[in-house]
Amino acid sequence: MLNALKTTLLHWKRQVVINRERWTIKKQSEFFEVLADLLDAGFSLKQALTTTTRLFSTGKLDIQKIEAELSHGEAFSTGIKPYISKSSYYQIMISEKYGGLNKSINQLGKLMAVRVKQKKQLKQLLQYPIILMGLLIVLYIGIQQFILPEINYSQLGTTSNSGIKVIIVKSIIGLFSSLLIGYGIKIIIRVSRQTTMNRHVWYCQIPVVGKIYKDYCHYYLTFNLGLLLSSGLNLNKICDYLNQFDQESLLYQLGRQLTQHFEKGGNTKQMIDKNPLFPKELTIFLEKGNTLEVMSQELLIFSELTYRKFESSVEKMMVYVQPIAFIIVAACIVGLYLAILLPMYQTMEEIK
Incomplete structure (x- = not known):
């Protein structure tokens, strides 16, 4: 029982360390909604990210890191992985590889916006x-x-x-x-x-x-x-x-x-x-x-x-x-x- 409790606490500690880098739900909501709007307006993914860095005062360095990953030939999902949940990461990865990235980002933006609204309510x-x-x-x-x-x-x-x-x-x-x-x-x-x-x-x-x-x-x-x-x-x-x-x-x-x-x-x-x-x-x-x-x-x-x-x-x-x-x-x-x-x-x- 005691060993199991220690294992559980260590697992939580690792999760806390991982979550420190992760964006808040509100920040994810704002980022995905703006990115979805820019992509729908005809911007390429790289252009949309560059524009997003100008619009956000907080998290600017994180978005620049994602841009740098794209410049080095990495996938968008790889760059954004540290800042979002595992389920969101896989949703983006699948849509990026097999099509529907705009729709996926749009859906994530709406989902995060609902969660922000629910939390406030x-x-x-x-x-x-x-x-x-x-x-x-x-x-x-x-x-x-x-x-x-x-x-x-x-x-x-x-x-x-x-x-x-x-x-x-x-x-x-x-x-x-x-x-x-x-x-x-x-x-x-x-x-x-x-x-x-x-x-x-x-x-x-x-x-x-x-x-x-x-x-x-x-x-x-x-x-x-x-x-x-x-x-x-x-x-x-x-x-x-x-x-x-x-x-x-x-x-x-x-x-x-x-x-x-x-x-x-x-x-x-x-x-x-x-x-x-x-x-x-x-x-x-x-x-x-x-x-x-x-x-x-x-x-x-x-x-x-x-x-x-x-x-x-x-x-x-x-x-x-x-x-x-x-x-x-x-x-x-x-x-x-x-x-x-x-x-x-x-x-x-x-x-x-």
């Missing part, structure tokens, strides 16, 4: 509940330090039953809290030791947010699959291509699983049905018998619709954030009242 929704929670914590500390000691002192000359009850209640709460924390640590360790694909599958199974995360996975996979099919690659060649990716990436692990499944004589439908990361509709697209070009167009349209569904689901979830936060605050207020009134009530009963 979440901050606004939670601002008042967090202030209330802070006041409650101060009030709780005040009660623990000043009011409860006075009540306990007044109970010294009375029966010790109430004191015993308080000790029992505190012991139960302490035990429950310890079990909850221990279970939480166990889940974190277990999830961190899973493969990337199993981790994503687990995310999809989390109540409430799991469905939203699943919509995002469906968008991400169908968009990339659509780009690969548009280049003329069939499923077997796509699997071979994905097997060249980083072994920790989701696309590599999905490609590896598909390859092993086909080698055992399995069909596509079985694979899609048992893996929640694939949308069930994918079976229909793959079994219609259309050409790769038509299939890719259908998948790209489907990915756009899935993305809109993802956006809509997030907006609906945001509506419930503040009410849930207020319910938690209300429960804490009730708990504080009970913490004050119950000992006082017990004292009054004993005095009688």
Whole structure:
């Protein structure tokens, strides 16, 4: 258990070091949106990057490094890799190699803009509940330090039953809290030791947010699959291509699983049905018998619709954030009242 916890902490430490170089979501959003607009206006990628360096005061050196990589014959995806997430990197790499780079950058810009908007909205929704929670914590500390000691002192000359009850209640709460924390640590360790694909599958199974995360996975996979099919690659060649990716990436692990499944004589439908990361509709697209070009167009349209569904689901979830936060605050207020009134009530009963 201790070794597993140490391994998890080391993994997180490495992730923190990697993330220090990565751009913020807001910065990525601004960069991709501006770059997409310039590419749509007819600029070449190099011209668009040069113009972008003039428009951005922060991150100028990073963009110049990407320009330098391009000048030395490196791919755009290679240059931008340190500054974006692994999933975004592979999306750009696929589109750069097989076509649709403008569309891919445009999609990333929209996705990042939505995330920035959601983050801002979440901050606004939670601002008042967090202030209330802070006041409650101060009030709780005040009660623990000043009011409860006075009540306990007044109970010294009375029966010790109430004191015993308080000790029992505190012991139960302490035990429950310890079990909850221990279970939480166990889940974190277990999830961190899973493969990337199993981790994503687990995310999809989390109540409430799991469905939203699943919509995002469906968008991400169908968009990339659509780009690969548009280049003329069939499923077997796509699997071979994905097997060249980083072994920790989701696309590599999905490609590896598909390859092993086909080698055992399995069909596509079985694979899609048992893996929640694939949308069930994918079976229909793959079994219609259309050409790769038509299939890719259908998948790209489907990915756009899935993305809109993802956006809509997030907006609906945001509506419930503040009410849930207020319910938690209300429960804490009730708990504080009970913490004050119950000992006082017990004292009054004993005095009688």
